[in-house]
Amino acid sequence: MNSTLSRRTLLKGGLAVGAGLMIGFEVPARRRVSAQGKVFAPSAWLRIDRDGLVTVINSQSEMGQGTLTTIAMIIADELEADWSRVKIEQGGADRALGNPNLMRGVQGTVGSRSIRDYLGTWRRAGAAAKEMLIAAAAREWGVPVDECYADNGVVYHRPTGRKLTYGDLADKAAQFPVPQNPKLKTKDQFKLIGKNVPRRDTPDKVTGRAIFGLDVVVPGMLVATVQRCPVFGGTVKSVDASRAKAIKGVKDVVQISSGVAVVADGYWAAKRGRDALRIEWDEGPNASVTSAEISRTYAQLARQPGKIARRDGDPTTALVGAAKKLDAVYEVPFLAHATMEPMNCTAHVQADRCDIWVPTQGQTPTQARAAQITGLPPEKVFVHTTFLGGGFGRRFETDFVTDAVEVSKAVHAPVKVIWSREDDMQHDFYRPATYNVLRAGLDGGGAPVAWTHRIVSPSLFIPRKWPLPPNGVDPAMTALAAELPYTIPNLEVDWVFKDFGVPVGFWRSVSSSQNAFITESFIDELAYAAGRDPFEYRREILGSKSPKHKAVLEKAAKEAGWGTPLPAGRARGIAVAFSYGSYAAEVAEVSLAPDGKVRVHRVVCAVDTGFAANPDQIKAQMEGGIIYALTATLYGEITIDKGRVVQSNFHDYPMLKIGETPRIEVHIMESGDFVGGAGEPGVPPLAPAVCNALYALTSKRIRRLPIRPEELRRA
Numbered sequence: 001m002n003s004t005l006s007r008r009t010l011l012k013g014g015l016a017v018g019a020g021l022m023i024g025f026e027v028p029a030r031r032r033v034s035a036q037g038k039v040f041a042p043s044a045w046l047r048i049d050r051d052g053l054v055t056v057i058n059s060q061s062e063m064g065q066g067t068l069t070t071i072a073m074i075i076a077d078e079l080e081a082d083w084s085r086v087k088i089e090q091g092g093a094d095r096a097l098g099n100p101n102l103m104r105g106v107q108g109t110v111g112s113r114s115i116r117d118y119l120g121t122w123r124r125a126g127a128a129a130k131e132m133l134i135a136a137a138a139r140e141w142g143v144p145v146d147e148c149y150a151d152n153g154v155v156y157h158r159p160t161g162r163k164l165t166y167g168d169l170a171d172k173a174a175q176f177p178v179p180q181n182p183k184l185k186t187k188d189q190f191k192l193i194g195k196n197v198p199r200r201d202t203p204d205k206v207t208g209r210a211i212f213g214l215d216v217v218v219p220g221m222l223v224a225t226v227q228r229c230p231v232f233g234g235t236v237k238s239v240d241a242s243r244a245k246a247i248k249g250v251k252d253v254v255q256i257s258s259g260v261a262v263v264a265d266g267y268w269a270a271k272r273g274r275d276a277l278r279i280e281w282d283e284g285p286n287a288s289v290t291s292a293e294i295s296r297t298y299a300q301l302a303r304q305p306g307k308i309a310r311r312d313g314d315p316t317t318a319l320v321g322a323a324k325k326l327d328a329v330y331e332v333p334f335l336a337h338a339t340m341e342p343m344n345c346t347a348h349v350q351a352d353r354c355d356i357w358v359p360t361q362g363q364t365p366t367q368a369r370a371a372q373i374t375g376l377p378p379e380k381v382f383v384h385t386t387f388l389g390g391g392f393g394r395r396f397e398t399d400f401v402t403d404a405v406e407v408s409k410a411v412h413a414p415v416k417v418i419w420s421r422e423d424d425m426q427h428d429f430y431r432p433a434t435y436n437v438l439r440a441g442l443d444g445g446g447a448p449v450a451w452t453h454r455i456v457s458p459s460l461f462i463p464r465k466w467p468l469p470p471n472g473v474d475p476a477m478t479a480l481a482a483e484l485p486y487t488i489p490n491l492e493v494d495w496v497f498k499d500f501g502v503p504v505g506f507w508r509s510v511s512s513s514q515n516a517f518i519t520e521s522f523i524d525e526l527a528y529a530a531g532r533d534p535f536e537y538r539r540e541i542l543g544s545k546s547p548k549h550k551a552v553l554e555k556a557a558k559e560a561g562w563g564t565p566l567p568a569g570r571a572r573g574i575a576v577a578f579s580y581g582s583y584a585a586e587v588a589e590v591s592l593a594p595d596g597k598v599r600v601h602r603v604v605c606a607v608d609t610g611f612a613a614n615p616d617q618i619k620a621q622m623e624g625g626i627i628y629a630l631t632a633t634l635y636g637e638i639t640i641d642k643g644r645v646v647q648s649n650f651h652d653y654p655m656l657k658i659g660e661t662p663r664i665e666v667h668i669m670e671s672g673d674f675v676g677g678a679g680e681p682g683v684p685p686l687a688p689a690v691c692n693a694l695y696a697l698t699s700k701r702i703r704r705l706p707i708r709p710e711e712l713r714r715a
Helices: 007-011 067-079 114-141 166-173 202-207 267-276 291-301 315-320 363-374 399-411 421-426 510-529 534-542 547-560 615-634 686-698
Strands: 040-043 046-048 054-058 086-090 148-151 154-157 163-165 222-228 235-240 250-256 259-264 278-282 307-312 324-332 344-349 354-358 381-385 415-418 434-442 448-457 490-497 570-579 582-592 598-608 663-668
Touching (some): 040 114, 067 114, 114 166, 235 250, 259 267, 291 324, 291 448, 363 399, 399 415, 510 686, 547 570, 570 686, 598 686
Parallel strands (some): 354 381
Antiparallel strands (some): 148 154, 222 259, 307 490, 570 582
16 A cells, blocks of 8 residues: 555556546536646546556445446446456545535445446446547548447457557547547447446455455554543543553553544554553443433334424324224334444544545545544545445444544554454444334225324434434435335324434435334235235235336245245245335245244345346345345344443344355346446345244234344244
């Protein structure tokens, strides 16, 4: 890792690799850069060296979802590049790489947005570069452009067979304006897009050459670990560091905004030094908070009206006149992200620049936070993005970046801050715990005529000082609940805000994960109350307004053999959800042991992402989402006692094991008329599908997660 060469310098042509040219490309329209530098780079995502090597800059973070490969194959396909001559490079923080659809151009990898937000941009980038190269060749030969074509990194003259490589044409292409509306390929012309292209990062990960945040080493680097107050919001009252400083290898002890950092020549010395600290804490106002208190308060607040997220018709009157009424309370707990690689960051703060090596999902927030701490302008903060050992939303936060920058600034040296697994588990930004009161009314034929859903929860927007919409409702807490797709003429969803000081954050699929469990489980309750098959009931009440919901639902049911006999002791459950631009339905096949332990044998998933850029990656993402969701369904729960997290490691916050993993079948339905996400849509339908199967098996309704075997144990 080179600490003296920034990605920004590289993108501007500071690295001399043959002759060439840096020019501008307004995709989206942002700025036009004049001719300079040593490479032909018609966009911030692409450059071609004089030897014909094509380098694609990955603006997104690679955390296992495959953007490092998919962005390159999209650009290379439209460019007509030689895939064997395409190199992929991870980009740092650069506004030119920002997402115009994400918070005014923030560069970040969240919300399953990479392909669905950037697909058109990347395709135009490749197509525009190709047109410029063809135009350069036509001028060189003195022939009409339409007599020339590009293929596999070479431009050919059709009548004579003459040819020039992209490297030959790099300088000459710079004389042409960048096409802003280049002609894109039709689907039948794709060579890479839509195909199962093997991932480029797999060999380096298998051989250990891949650099994750914990692998970073820079000259003169020290290692630090931070002791934080165990109570959320607590602060340091006093610290005695004398014993810590006596530990061999400890270099310094500094107080920073999150606690007390011990700086040493290695992690073991830093950890021993931290263990030797004597700190008196001011535990603050949250020291008495417990999970039981949170649940009780939520229940009390649920008795009062909240802010309206959606209201159709008059559900109050419709409920009074309903032939049959149903009431239910659903609860979901706080959840940790539990990424494989604990939080870490390496920073080197100098007088005129700050370098940060970090596994981050948010290059722009990282750069902005470091600029704030150091007082440097953002362009003097250089973010070197490493591979991420899992993200799931956790690495969009900047608390671990703050640790490293503050410590480096204090000790005037490069510092790697490493969190332990316990730090990671007990100082996360948790998926919010929520309390949900639902009521529904059915007519004489079993059709729903009324539905109300009250959500009591903290907010993801308010702590971040993000503006709420005019209705005062945090959309991150009501997602999917307020967009219920079923035909229900009288419907109301409202939200009651309550914050207990527990830090909350964006967890894979955010509130869609809990709201799908709640709404799809309650829909199942309505189906049984109506005396109907749960799959057929959903089909009926989806009506004609939700054809894509219905299509994936029907596909999943068909492939799972819905309605066909199962081995004794097994049952199926089904659920469907739209999240992050894609439609997904899942069928879970479940059995139950005498001790109440749940076994999920098979999950069948049908997903429509609209446009499938790399089908194999979509399949992998859905499989990963299902496993992540099943872990949470069976085991996931963070509990609070005396203002602190009880769980500390995988012994009391377990992960799904290989032997517990079901057979997963993914069926991609490519409707082609939109571009959806893939990282998160596999999560929401899983919990309700499993819990609905358990009801079919036991007649016991799961309304509180995680599933508790003691509540299902046979008498």
